[in-house]
Amino acid sequence: MKIGIGSDHNAFQLKEIIKEFLADTEHEVVDFGCHSTSAVDYPDVAFELSQSISRGEVERGILLCGTGIGVCIAANKYPGIRAALAHDVYSAERAQLSNNAQIITLGSQIIGPEAAKKVVNAYLSVSWAEGSKRKVDKIIEKEQEFLNDNYKEAVSSGSCGAN
Structure with missing residues (x-):
């Protein structure tokens, strides 16, 4: 590894x-x-x-x-x-x-x-071995939701340069 x-x-x-x-x-x-x-x-x-x-x-x-x-x-x-x-x-x-x-x-x-x-x-x-996969997936989903929401907010405010 x-x-x-x-x-x-x-x-x-x-x-x-x-x-x-x-x-x-x-x-x-x-x-x-x-x-x-x-x-x-x-x-x-x-x-x-x-x-x-x-x-x-x-x-x-x-x-x-x-x-x-x-x-x-x-x-x-x-x-x-x-x-x-x-x-x-x-x-x-x-x-x-x-x-x-x-x-x-x-x-x-x-x-x-x-x-x-x-x-x-x-x-x-x-x-x-994916023992707590459901819980880890929830963490990943929340992170993606947060990242997507912040990106959308940045785009709508013009702060990310994507107009």
Whole structure:
């Protein structure tokens, strides 16, 4: 599986540890940054990884920041993306099994390296079997409804340039 990984500067060290851990697996890893401890805004990394998933360039993603909350919120703003905060094995498994989450997020100030490896392994070891398909479909439908309504509103107001 092709996995995208990204972090802000607060989680750079943990991202590198997880990358090294994944190098010993059958997964191909694409690093979306950051590439040092120099300050980086986490939304930029989250949006880039989310876009890559949306385009089919990577299959799943792992995003990290200090708490995992910021990158989770940012990734979930990208249309079609379902990101889930996971700091334990059960949550990581359920993110995929129940919600078909394309991304899990972790907080480097919340979880240690060994536990993070177990969480990542749990997430990547399971596949969505459409167990909660009805619920996931409702989320997708609401997102599409919202996107379509906003597009119609933008067109009618002339703010999207489509007159």
